[in-house]
Amino acid sequence: MIKKLAATLILSVGLTLPSLAKDLTVGVTTTGVPFTFVDTATQKPTGAMVDIAEAIAAEAGLTVKFELSAFSALIPALTTGKIDLISAGMFASEKRMEVVDFSTGVYTYxxxxxxxxxxxxxxxxxxxxxxxxxxxxxxxxxxxxxxxxxxxxxxxxxxxxxxxxxxxxxxxxxxxxxxxxxxxxxxxxxxxxxxxxxxxxxxxxGTVALAVAKDNPELLETVNAALAKLSDSGELAKIFAKYGL
CATH class of the missing domain: 3.40.190.10 (Periplasmic binding protein-like II)
Incomplete structure (x- = not known):
């Protein structure tokens, strides 16, 4: 009986493991050229912060998908769980830090x-x-x-x-x-x-950074680790240079 129960538990864990590798849903805006915008030829999100989000997802072994939003709706979408991450031309201001957590900065202007x-x-x-x-x-x-x-x-x-x-x-x-x-x-x-x-x-x-919900410190750690690697390798600088930044 014990062996049967153990086997059942192992099977159950094995069946649930794939669900742990969820997509990384990233909020972007269409009005932030060249940080985030929609390519008119492909109708897909593009821009420096889109490329950065894709690079972070690749480093973390996640599949990224983008949600288009008005700039003012990005933080509400994050705090209500509709998205996991904001990657846009958003400053890490003190006022916003009261509501969300920011990654290390990526660009200042x-x-x-x-x-x-x-x-x-x-x-x-x-x-x-x-x-x-x-x-x-x-x-x-x-x-x-x-x-x-x-x-x-x-x-x-x-x-x-x-x-x-x-x-x-x-x-x-x-x-x-x-x-x-x-x-x-x-x-x-x-x-x-x-x-x-x-x-x-x-x-x-101000300094642009990526934002995560305050109840998601694991994702913040993952994002910061990926950004450190991208910075050290020079990939971050290449991404910004690609868009004339």
Missing amino acids: GDAMFVAAADDTAYTLDMLKGETVGAQVGTVFADKLNSLGIFSEVKQYDSLADIMREVKLGRIKAGFGDKPIVAYQIAQNPDFGVRLVEGYAPMSE
Whole structure:
């Protein structure tokens, strides 16, 4: 009887082992070129942070799958268990650290200001006092602009493309966003009709990192170990260079 029970337990464990190797579901946004976006030719997620997530999954022996989301919906999706990991152009801010855990940083940069292409003024923030400006909803930049208290209104939009359209049409005076993302989109799409304000001093700089839920320390350890290997091998630098970062 004991042998029969042992055999049954062994069989049961053997049958359940494959289920332990689950997919790594990664949340990305379509509006974060060149960090994360959708390739129009393949209709698949691509970008530097997509490549990094794939490299991490390969190091950990996991199968990665991507879930597209609005930037502002990424953290709610993570905290409710809809995704396992966020790999996007997201700063590891103190406010976000209260809700999620971040990996070691992978890239550091600041914000950019952009105005209509025909407007050649070298604006500073103080020069925009009383104006209406725009930023992407859920970003650190939107919070910082509001905290300054000098603008008529800080409008928030779902994507940088929406902000650029509003700036071009003159509905808002200036827009703010991640400098490498803004620079890349303007270079790739001159019809957006906006330009970077040269000489603009960023409100702050932040460090991009990957995010995991606070109740998943094992995944955080796995991600950090993989990132260390990718950094030491030079693969991390190659991935960013591939996208002009």
